[in-house]
Amino acid sequence: MNKTSQPHLLFITTDELRKDALSCYGGQAVSTPHIDSIADGGIRFDRAYTNSPWCLPSRCAMLTGRYPHRSGAYSNFRKCELSTGVPNLLQGLRESGYRTSLFGKCHFSPVPYGETRADRTLPYEAFRDYYLSLGLDHLDLQDDKQVSVWFYDDYAKELDAAGYLEAYRRDTWDVEGKRRKVFPFPGPAEWHPDSWVGRKAEEYIESYDDDRPLFAWVSFSGPHYPFDAPAEYFDRVDMSKDRRFPALDGEFDDPRRIHYRSFHGPGNIDGANSAPEGATKHYSEPYWHDLRRSYYANMAQIDDWVGRILDTARRKLGDNVMVVFTADHGEMLGNHNLWGKHDCGYEDVLNVPLLVRYPAANPHSNPNPFAGDSIVSRSVVQLIDLAPTFLSAAGQAEWESDGRDLRLSLEDGGYRYTFAEGEGFIAVSDGAYKLVQTRKQGREYDELFDLAADPRETDNRIKLPEYVGELARLRNEIVNHFMAKVLA
Numbered sequence: 001m002n003k004t005s006q007p008h009l010l011f012i013t014t015d016e017l018r019k020d021a022l023s024c025y026g027g028q029a030v031s032t033p034h035i036d037s038i039a040d041g042g043i044r045f046d047r048a049y050t051n052s053p054w055c056l057p058s059r060c061a062m063l064t065g066r067y068p069h070r071s072g073a074y075s076n077f078r079k080c081e082l083s084t085g086v087p088n089l090l091q092g093l094r095e096s097g098y099r100t101s102l103f104g105k106c107h108f109s110p111v112p113y114g115e116t117r118a119d120r121t122l123p124y125e126a127f128r129d130y131y132l133s134l135g136l137d138h139l140d141l142q143d144d145k146q147v148s149v150w151f152y153d154d155y156a157k158e159l160d161a162a163g164y165l166e167a168y169r170r171d172t173w174d175v176e177g178k179r180r181k182v183f184p185f186p187g188p189a190e191w192h193p194d195s196w197v198g199r200k201a202e203e204y205i206e207s208y209d210d211d212r213p214l215f216a217w218v219s220f221s222g223p224h225y226p227f228d229a230p231a232e233y234f235d236r237v238d239m240s241k242d243r244r245f246p247a248l249d250g251e252f253d254d255p256r257r258i259h260y261r262s263f264h265g266p267g268n269i270d271g272a273n274s275a276p277e278g279a280t281k282h283y284s285e286p287y288w289h290d291l292r293r294s295y296y297a298n299m300a301q302i303d304d305w306v307g308r309i310l311d312t313a314r315r316k317l318g319d320n321v322m323v324v325f326t327a328d329h330g331e332m333l334g335n336h337n338l339w340g341k342h343d344c345g346y347e348d349v350l351n352v353p354l355l356v357r358y359p360a361a362n363p364h365s366n367p368n369p370f371a372g373d374s375i376v377s378r379s380v381v382q383l384i385d386l387a388p389t390f391l392s393a394a395g396q397a398e399w400e401s402d403g404r405d406l407r408l409s410l411e412d413g414g415y416r417y418t419f420a421e422g423e424g425f426i427a428v429s430d431g432a433y434k435l436v437q438t439r440k441q442g443r444e445y446d447e448l449f450d451l452a453a454d455p456r457e458t459d460n461r462i463k464l465p466e467y468v469g470e471l472a473r474l475r476n477e478i479v480n481h482f483m484a485k486v487l488a
Contacts, residue, residue: 006097006213007359008321009390010313012306013062013217014299015055015105015144015224016341017327019353021299028241030296034307035355038325042357043375043410047431049382049418050329053341053349055107055144055224057422058328058383063088063108063134065387065401068421070485073108075423081109082134087400089387090135090215096394099212101138101204104197104219106131111143116150118173121165124151140200142193145221145228146172155196164191172226180274180283181226182291189230194222194298198305205312214317215390218309222298223331225270225339227290229297236300237293244288247281247337248458257460258343258438258445259336270340271332280337288334295333322393324386325355336458345427345436345447346457350420354381356406358393380414380431381406417477428477433467435474448474 019025024036024044051061052068060066060073060082068074073082082088090100109130115122128141142148142155149156149169159165164187171178171186185192190199201218208214222229252263262269265279276282306325313321330349332338341349384403392405409415420427424440434449434457448462448471461467 005320006395007393008213008313008317009093009098009215009393010309010321010323011215011217011386011390012220012309012323012325013105014220014222014302014327016329016331017223017299017353018330018333018348019327019351021223021296022353024355025353029239029292030237030300032299032303034303034310035325037307037310038323038355038357040357040374042323042355043377043406045354045356045377045379045381045406047378047380047414048326048352048354049350049380049429050327050352050420051383052420052422053329053344053425054422055105055328056110059105059107062326062328062383062386063090065089065384065399065403067384067402067419067481069482070402074421076107076110077113078423079110081130084133088134089390092387092391092396092399093215093394094135094137096391096396097212098215098394099137099210100135100215100217102131102136102217102219103140103201103204104142104193104217105144105221106139106141106219107143107147108134111147111150118169121149121156121160121169122151124153124156127151128153138204140197140204142197142221145193145224145226148193148221149173155193158196159187159191162187162191164188171228175274179287179290181271182287182294183226183228184231184234184294185228189232189301192228192230192301194220194302194305197221198302198309202305202308202312205309205316208316213394216313218306220302220305222302223295227294227298229294229301233297233300234293237296239289239293242292242296244292244333245335245456251336251458252281254460256445258345258436258447259338262338263336269332269338269342269344271338272340280339283334283337291339292333295331320359322359322390323355323357324390325353326383326386327352328383335456343422343425343438343440345420345425345434347451347455350418350427350429352383354383356389375410377410378413379409380416380418381409382415382418385409417481419481426478426481428474428481430474433470433474435471435478437478 052058057068141153167186389406427436447460
């Protein structure tokens, strides 16, 4: 394959994936053997954290190794796309001699949600050109399930030519008739967005004949809503082993809770937009059952494609391949009677899966102390660590980043504090306590959780005098976090 000894880099991401949906993290409702296999001879990080509960800021954090407020890409909704002037992973790998490719979702620029139309799919070429300008040599674009309904990305064009786009657009927009974002994909399974992404990646890797080492980012849009798994995957799910944790009685009685309006309506979390009267408390048990079954079924589908991609990479590229699997953030999935991720500081959303398998040997980490062993790590790591980790594997020792090579955290335990950011949102945690603050539309909300005493994060302790010291400490860490950028 490549004539250098640099490793090929295979980066597989999902969108809005709870880590406990994977069987390697204890999930029982569906089996994910192919994703699990990445941890065989690799590393399963149990304390990996996203840097934003929104797609764009999290993805740009992974791409740049910078916190959202440092990259300038901090919102799904405000015009703040990642600048080509901010150094990113794709550019760095190109400089190191790699051919860069991406299959699926980018979302490095805010989607113009206000322009979307139920009766048509709109042009998207400017977005495609922008993504390529960030440092991509090859792109097969499927920029989110709903985006492919709203705009003609590469997938939408092919889906339209195959005759299935109109039905997909109809079901995605028909919130009432299709049970509020829960419906089986209205076409053959091979035309589902995640099958298309998997197929494009598999075909590209199979045909790869470049002398340069390959960076392949396989970016599945699932299991992000709409909850639209092909019906043939439903039988792979055992809902008798599913466990949902509904809201406790009185949990959202206090209007000072961040998700008071999401629960009682009219709310602002993703799921409230589809709920009766905008209140997620009105969703029924059958609704939660069907939503969660579809979510798990989508993961069975993605797992099948991950298996095919891993097999193809092994056969075509050999043993010198580094594999990383993660998600941009999690999903509430009915816990606390919420679904979505907007303004969520819960562990359900912030604590993400992260699996890493190093090649047996490469010149930049040889001898590799982590190759060949299966490790479960309690080191605290963040998604800003991925760019410096990939660049280190590629041979770039110097990289301006807020993150660090994952190998350093394996040795010293990682971060004391993790941070998640977004427009009007900040969360900080030391693993024992967590402070979440939102400032939006003239409303201010503050929540403090004692994670040891209240691991499900149901009780806001912000006003209790015995927590005043912890509250002051976490607020000080937020000031320190932003100070380096604001008053640098």
